[in-house]
Amino acid sequence: MGNTISRRTLLRRGAVLAGALPFAGSLLNPAQAAPSVTGHAATPFSSEGWTEREIALNAVEPLKARLFANENPFGPSDKAKEAIMNTLPVSYQYPMRSMGDLSQKIADFEKVKQENIFLASGSSPLLMAAALAYYKPGCNVVTGDPSYADLPSKAQRIGAKWVKVPLTTEYKLDLDAMEKAIDDNTVLVYICNPNNPTATVVDNAKLKSFCDRVSKKVTVFIDEAYIDYLDDPQGTTLIPMVNTGSNIIVARTFSKLYGFAGLRIGYVVTQPETIKKLSLYTEASMSISTTTLQAAIASYQDREFLDGALKKTIASKSYLYDVLKKEGYMYVPSSTNFVLFPIKMDGKQFTDEMMKRGVGVRFWKFNNQDWCRISIGRMDEMEAFASAFKEIS
Amino acid sequence: MKSILFAGVLLLAGLGVRAQDSTGGRALTMEEYEKAKTFSVADPDKDTYVKFENAYILDHNGFGKPYFITGDDGKKKRIDLYKLILKDGRVELGTVIYYTTETGKRYTACMPGYKAPPAVWRKYFEDIHAIDKEEQFFVLKLSYVLSEELGYQLYRSGMGGGGAVSREAGT
Ligand SMILES: Cc1ncc(COP(=O)(O)O)c(C=O)c1O
Numbered sequence: 001m002g003n004t005i006s007r008r009t010l011l012r013r014g015a016v017l018a019g020a021l022p023f024a025g026s027l028l029n030p031a032q033a034a035p036s037v038t039g040h041a042a043t044p045f046s047s048e049g050w051t052e053r054e055i056a057l058n059a060v061e062p063l064k065a066r067l068f069a070n071e072n073p074f075g076p077s078d079k080a081k082e083a084i085m086n087t088l089p090v091s092y093q094y095p096m097r098s099m100g101d102l103s104q105k106i107a108d109f110e111k112v113k114q115e116n117i118f119l120a121s122g123s124s125p126l127l128m129a130a131a132l133a134y135y136k137p138g139c140n141v142v143t144g145d146p147s148y149a150d151l152p153s154k155a156q157r158i159g160a161k162w163v164k165v166p167l168t169t170e171y172k173l174d175l176d177a178m179e180k181a182i183d184d185n186t187v188l189v190y191i192c193n194p195n196n197p198t199a200t201v202v203d204n205a206k207l208k209s210f211c212d213r214v215s216k217k218v219t220v221f222i223d224e225a226y227i228d229y230l231d232d233p234q235g236t237t238l239i240p241m242v243n244t245g246s247n248i249i250v251a252r253t254f255s256k257l258y259g260f261a262g263l264r265i266g267y268v269v270t271q272p273e274t275i276k277k278l279s280l281y282t283e284a285s286m287s288i289s290t291t292t293l294q295a296a297i298a299s300y301q302d303r304e305f306l307d308g309a310l311k312k313t314i315a316s317k318s319y320l321y322d323v324l325k326k327e328g329y330m331y332v333p334s335s336t337n338f339v340l341f342p343i344k345m346d347g348k349q350f351t352d353e354m355m356k357r358g359v360g361v362r363f364w365k366f367n368n369q370d371w372c373r374i375s376i377g378r379m380d381e382m383e384a385f386a387s388a389f390k391e392i393s
Numbered sequence: 394m395k396s397i398l399f400a401g402v403l404l405l406a407g408l409g410v411r412a413q414d415s416t417g418g419r420a421l422t423m424e425e426y427e428k429a430k431t432f433s434v435a436d437p438d439k440d441t442y443v444k445f446e447n448a449y450i451l452d453h454n455g456f457g458k459p460y461f462i463t464g465d466d467g468k469k470k471r472i473d474l475y476k477l478i479l480k481d482g483r484v485e486l487g488t489v490i491y492y493t494t495e496t497g498k499r500y501t502a503c504m505p506g507y508k509a510p511p512a513v514w515r516k517y518f519e520d521i522h523a524i525d526k527e528e529q530f531f532v533l534k535l536s537y538v539l540s541e542e543l544g545y546q547l548y549r550s551g552m553g554g555g556g557a558v559s560r561e562a563g564t
Pocket of ligand 1: 069070121122123124125148192196223225226252253254255261265266
């Protein structure tokens with residue numbers, strides 16, 4: 001047993017005893033409901049537990065349930081696997097042509113031009129490229145808090161300020177407060193919709209009018225990694241705004257519902273000049289493998305597979321909700337393949353105890369509360385979670 | 394449907410999902426005291442968080458490594474401490490002590506929480522005294538451990554519970 005954990009637990013207990021903050025209406029503590037700015041190497045406003053990489057490297061073997069990285073265990077599709085096998089013999093070739101084949105397919109489906117699409121090996125390299133491309137001395141990036149930390153943490157690493165705007169009492173991005181937080185030094189506004197780790201979605205009309213106004217002043221980066229899990233992705237995506245010339249970058253990935261997290265492919269849809277700007281900072285296209293490209297082409301908009309994966313995700317999620325309710329726990333209703341719920345002990349202790357029982361999940365701390373984020377897995381994984389959870393709930 | 398569930402989330406949050414005062418105004422009863430002494434953790438090296446009757450939790454987290462004590466008698470004893478927590482409301486009721494001798498025999502004691510009634514405290518003193526008659530230096534060796542724990546807890550509260558308060562920080 002690590003001593004660090006023990007101390008932290010003690011510490012927290014002490015703090016809770018001394019602080020005794022009453023919760024008002026929600027777990028959102030009003031004292032925190034104002035944007036906070038953190039500079040380089042400052043302590044983040046909300047804090048995340050171990051990252052997915054750290055959890056994976058420290059996981060017990062064999063892991064009964066891998067529920068810490070928001071992957072889709074029902075993928076990739078059979079068509080994708082078949083395409084990979086068929087492509088292997090020609091995988092000595094650079095995938096110059098197939099890149100265009102995929103971006104054309106996406107362009108046709110989304111009703112944009114091919115020149116609006118920039119492919120990369122996952123959306124992560126593009127988040128990184130945006131952080132680098134928009135940086136200038138004294139700049140800041142505005143995000144929700146908590147939200148997906150990749151882009152702003154990279155921007156912070158190179159010297160940008162990270163302006164963190166607390167979520168609403170419904171754990172959604174607070175678009176009004178985010179708009180107010182923008183100043184002359186803001187170079188990017190990062191909108192994660194649906195938001196990770198809360199799995200909430202903002203009102204669509206509100207987001208569109210937000211982007212309409214804000215993108216006239218500053219580039220808005222909309223990360224739609226989990227949009228495929230929504231009932232109406234086409235009615236929700238902001239990609240159509242690219243056609244009207246908006247200064248926005250919409251990021252998409254095959255890592256989630258398509259089940260390609262290990263195959264690595266994603267893209268942004270934006271203005272051609274923005275692509276030119278981003279391409280200075282990423283190898284992007286040259287980092288995608290032939291096999292992955294062909295797999296993506298074969299399974300793009302494969303409704304049979306996608307609907308099947310969605311159905312299984314919903315079944316596992318509803319099982320999870322029942323487990324949580326039965327154990328007397330609440331949760332933030334989820335629009336994605338992960339669920340955030342408040343826990344009754346220190347987050348690190350909770351994830352350690354779960355990992356000891358072969359179940360990998362992540363924790364967050366915000367609003368004076370510890371939270372568990374659990375990805376939706378196969379039913380056997382959810383059952384493994386349930387039996388481990390019952391032991392410590 | 395979604396908003397109904399959401400209301401549920403907020404409602405619970407309003408009640409406070411975490412015990413604000415870890416004693417919760419609730420103290421260890423005599424019945425619980427007797428019961429806690431029967432709670433057995435199979436392997437203190439592995440079992441750091443164990444539930445009993447889905448109502449009580451023994452939580453080793455927070456107590457660091459096990460204590461090993463070899464006194465003048467040269468006999469090595471192992472002492473493991475666990476917080477006794479009432480699951481409902483996460484109320485800390487006391488501390489369960491496993492005292493393992495050099496032959497592997499285990500004695501279990503339950504130190505009541507501060508708010509426990511005098512009768513429970515009296516019973517605890519009688520019980521450890523009784524063990525001491527059977528197991529030489531039990532109370533003495535236990536007092537080393539509890540003294541060090543008290544020292545650490547006072548140090549920690551003196552630091553206001555803030556910052557990185559490590560067990561080694563004072564050494
Ligand atoms: C919101 C969000 N954006 C982007 C990513 C990165 O995905 P990838 O690089 O696999 O496309 C993730 C991964 O978890 C995510 O949650």
